[in-house]
Amino acid sequence: MSKRTLGICSAVHTLHDGLADVTYVLLPLLASAFGLSLAQVGLIRGAHRAAMAAFQIPAGIVAERFGERELLALGTLVAGAAFAALGFVQGFWAILAVLFFAGAGSAVQHPLASTLVSRAYPVQGRRAALGTYNFAGDVGKFAFGGLLSLLLLAGVAWQVPVIGFGSVAAVMAVAVLSLLAPRTQAGSPAAAAPAGHATDWGISDRPRFLALCLIEILDSSTRSAFLTFIAFLLIAKGLAVGWAAAAVPLVLAGGMAGKLACGLLAERLGVARMIIITEIGTASGILAVLALPAGGALLLLPLLGVVLQGTSSVLYATIGKYVRPERLSRAFGLFYTVGSVCGIAAPLAFGLLGDRLGVHVAIAVLGGLILLTLPLVMVLRPHRPAPARA
Numbered sequence: 001m002s003k004r005t006l007g008i009c010s011a012v013h014t015l016h017d018g019l020a021d022v023t024y025v026l027l028p029l030l031a032s033a034f035g036l037s038l039a040q041v042g043l044i045r046g047a048h049r050a051a052m053a054a055f056q057i058p059a060g061i062v063a064e065r066f067g068e069r070e071l072l073a074l075g076t077l078v079a080g081a082a083f084a085a086l087g088f089v090q091g092f093w094a095i096l097a098v099l100f101f102a103g104a105g106s107a108v109q110h111p112l113a114s115t116l117v118s119r120a121y122p123v124q125g126r127r128a129a130l131g132t133y134n135f136a137g138d139v140g141k142f143a144f145g146g147l148l149s150l151l152l153l154a155g156v157a158w159q160v161p162v163i164g165f166g167s168v169a170a171v172m173a174v175a176v177l178s179l180l181a182p183r184t185q186a187g188s189p190a191a192a193a194p195a196g197h198a199t200d201w202g203i204s205d206r207p208r209f210l211a212l213c214l215i216e217i218l219d220s221s222t223r224s225a226f227l228t229f230i231a232f233l234l235i236a237k238g239l240a241v242g243w244a245a246a247a248v249p250l251v252l253a254g255g256m257a258g259k260l261a262c263g264l265l266a267e268r269l270g271v272a273r274m275i276i277i278t279e280i281g282t283a284s285g286i287l288a289v290l291a292l293p294a295g296g297a298l299l300l301l302p303l304l305g306v307v308l309q310g311t312s313s314v315l316y317a318t319i320g321k322y323v324r325p326e327r328l329s330r331a332f333g334l335f336y337t338v339g340s341v342c343g344i345a346a347p348l349a350f351g352l353l354g355d356r357l358g359v360h361v362a363i364a365v366l367g368g369l370i371l372l373t374l375p376l377v378m379v380l381r382p383h384r385p386a387p388a389r390a
Contacts, residue, residue: 131263202327
């Protein structure tokens, strides 16, 4: 049953992350088809991300009453219906509305699927399982975007694959209900009720959970800002725009391996040690990309992606250590919301810094920022009992 849960949740992650990131490919097509301005394009993307950020905590709380499986299926169906509707839109406001609903539907996926996987692997293998789940999301980003690009090159109208993606999501919603086991009595709302009030977050170790959230803020801010501006850095180094556009896919290619490998390695090396390795590696890689000529920097990006993206698998798999099982859904919702907000705010903040002082300075600050995680990691180290006196 554990492997089935991991397989279904990984497939759901592949679908939802694929739907979320295929919008990057769709935006220029929508702008061309409907004569949208850059500001309108930004609003469309912002509406999708804002909906994902806003509904993650409510999804975790509501799931405690109605069940993760049921809400995950409903959210997947809503996201699919929104994408199917996108194939029939006729203007800016309609696009804005359907992508908002697509983001709201996808908001349930991260907190609820992570909870289901964590419950399926309560002790042994949790980090490896969540690393596998995390890896599946990056597979979706490549698969959906790549498939859409290939179909467009073959002359297929963009509406056809978009409606197809929505149909796949509807099938996935049915699969979630059919193949995932319902919540057991031990994990039911009735059983969970005596463990805490509705306003209780279930955090059993507040200092370590707070440290984990602060690490996520720094890690997510660095990751999202670097992915936003790496192409601009390479262009400033003299690389052609076409080659610079390959920067993000190269980072994500390494990230797929990193999310899987870092989850597995954390099982052997421990949480604190693994985070130290990935964050020092990230800082070193960012500063090396800054110092190298354009060609060398481009070649380094997949290796940098391993550590830049890999930390997230270690962080997500550690949440369950500091939260009571019946409150995992809302804790994951809180944690993912923190990352989502950083994903919106950090590119804006570092964009303003880059406009004022240059993209090289902005990237250099990112390389230093990630090192602020190191003191926080010390909080996560297990307490060692004092040696007995003779």
